[in-house]
Amino acid sequence: MKIARVPIHFNRDEFLTPFDTMFDKIVQSQFPNFQKEFGISFKHGSFPKVDVVDYDECVVIVAEMPSMTKERLGIDVEDGVLTISGDKHQLEDADARYLVRELKHSSFKRSFKLGDNLSSDVTAKFEDGVLRIEIPKKEHVESTKKSININ
Numbered sequence: 001m002k003i004a005r006v007p008i009h010f011n012r013d014e015f016l017t018p019f020d021t022m023f024d025k026i027v028q029s030q031f032p033n034f035q036k037e038f039g040i041s042f043k044h045g046s047f048p049k050v051d052v053v054d055y056d057e058c059v060v061i062v063a064e065m066p067s068m069t070k071e072r073l074g075i076d077v078e079d080g081v082l083t084i085s086g087d088k089h090q091l092e093d094a095d096a097r098y099l100v101r102e103l104k105h106s107s108f109k110r111s112f113k114l115g116d117n118l119s120s121d122v123t124a125k126f127e128d129g130v131l132r133i134e135i136p137k138k139e140h141v142e143s144t145k146k147s148i149n150i151n
Contacts, residue, residue, distance in 0.1 A: 047108050048084065048131075059118060061133040070126045075133065077120045082135070085109040 031054075048063040063084065065073075074085040087107045114120065119136045126132075 048110065058137055059135045063131045064129060065131060066129045068129060073126060073131065075124050077122055080114045081111050082114055082122060083109060083111040
């Protein structure tokens with residue numbers, strides 16, 4: 001008896017999206033004030049996919065962008081919003097017949113609202129298809145509010 005083999009189309013994003021959503025919910029429940037304090041949200045489904053890491057002195061955004069070049073990237077900070085943009089167009093091969101097409105081949109833009117605790121003095125490094133953006137935290141400012149004892 002022969003078993004017919006049917007090719008299965010595997011869409012990585014469709015498979016991983018429920019796991020991304022579950023991870024986002026776990027992070028939000030464990031760190032409920034992170035978005036409020038730093039203004040960076042954990043929204044999935046955007047490109048480029050990023051890791052956001054909280055350090056004592058800064059917040060770091062890391063994005064993988066294979067086949068991207070530094071010349072095609074842009075990073076802007078305006079009115080407390082950091083925006084990563086790029087043009088990832090590739091030449092089309094007229095004779096190509098794609099069987100699976102999952103790679104992104106278009107322009108993109110992704111923005112992050114910086115909270116009051118983050119500085120706009122952002123630094124960025126792009127090497128081997130990995131973008132690393134460091135956003136320094138502002139010096140902790142003591143509250144000017146005082147409690148006064150009533151005699």
